[in-house]
Amino acid sequence: DLGGQTGLQGIAIYGGVSMEQQTRQLVKGVEIIAACPGRLLDHLWKGTVDLSHLEVLVIDEADRMFDMGFLPSIRSILQCILHRRQTLLFSATIPGDIRRLVQEILHDPVTVQIGHSVPATTVSHASYPVKQHLKTALLKELLSRTKTESVLIFTRTKHRAERVAQQLVRAGFRAASLQGNMPQSKRQAALDGFRNGSFKILVATDIAARGIDVLEISHVVNYDIPDSTDTYIHRIGRTGRVGKTGDAFTFVTGEDTAMVHSLELLLKKPLERRTLQG
Incomplete structure (x- = not known):
């Protein structure tokens, strides 16, 4: 929805819905894929997603995905991307497991921390x-x-x-x-x-x-x-x-x-x- 006015073609890929319908959209060509790790892996194994020309990889809510057990799937996806690309990782918290993932997949990363929260007075x-x-x-x-x-x-x-x-x-x-x-x-x-x-x-x-x-x-x-x-x-x-x-x-x-x-x-x-x- 956020990219609706950009002219870029995007698709959301997630489980619980037909892979065939997603495949038909992928065949038409897309520039942005927003995906859940498990279903993206399904498409990678099936050959319906090609990441060989990927330029930017975004890992959002990394701590939440770790908590939900998605870290092995993320590592499997990363093994499918062998060429140089820009990687952005977003996380509300940086526990030890996420810090280790950062060290594994990012090269000389820049850390950007937004704001410093204080308790609500109410x-x-x-x-x-x-x-x-x-x-x-x-x-x-x-x-x-x-x-x-x-x-x-x-x-x-x-x-x-x-x-x-x-x-x-x-x-x-x-x-x-x-x-x-x-x-x-x-x-x-x-x-x-x-x-x-x-x-x-x-x-x-x-x-x-x-x-x-x-x-x-x-x-x-x-x-x-x-x-x-x-x-x-x-x-x-x-x-x-x-x-x-x-x-x-x-x-x-x-x-x-x-x-x-x-x-x-x-x-x-x-x-x-x-x-x-x-």
């Missing part, structure tokens, strides 16, 4: 000290006692997101999970349900939650403390939007002291400590 912050094995019990009690609209809960791993959502459902909450390895149909169902209110609680990993645009999120809960202050800002930025206020609750274990200190430096004040009575 969000209040509080921490809840808790032992790791008691987090889910605390979460259920906190949700029961707190007046909320929609709640977004962040976990560190995909398996934990699914497990926490299942435990909330069994406790009677209208909850769903969102992880990188979900089929697209289930992912869309979880997002649509969260947007329309069928699900009041969404449990997600950082990467899977990328792009969630729901204005009515009243609370963000860090079930697992984020690994950086930037990630904290990304998480809590989902609440307190469009003139509304929001709350960010962070569960803190004994191993999280250093990160709590970093958050307090970011906020320029101590992180309020709360406990639930009873």
Whole structure:
């Protein structure tokens, strides 16, 4: 859609639709291909895509693709491009695996970092000290006692997101999970349900939650403390939007002291400590 007025011919290639229809468009000739890694590989193996004249390769949302397990496919695609080209890699975060990929595929790269985020002033912050094995019990009690609209809960791993959502459902909450390895149909169902209110609680990993645009999120809960202050800002930025206020609750274990200190430096004040009575 962005290239609609440029006069360039483009095509979107992704799974779940007919390869034959995509092939017919490719045969006509295109200058831009926007593709999901798996389906692009299908076309490369079939011979319906030729990258021998590729001039610019763009790898977008690299951290999210890694989280969704696409890194092997990306490496396979790169093995099909043997000639010199310009490569651009975009990523909201640069974890170790993405940094290693950069070192592998980019030659003397220039790094461009846009902006430095600060927490929204419309969000209040509080921490809840808790032992790791008691987090889910605390979460259920906190949700029961707190007046909320929609709640977004962040976990560190995909398996934990699914497990926490299942435990909330069994406790009677209208909850769903969102992880990188979900089929697209289930992912869309979880997002649509969260947007329309069928699900009041969404449990997600950082990467899977990328792009969630729901204005009515009243609370963000860090079930697992984020690994950086930037990630904290990304998480809590989902609440307190469009003139509304929001709350960010962070569960803190004994191993999280250093990160709590970093958050307090970011906020320029101590992180309020709360406990639930009873």
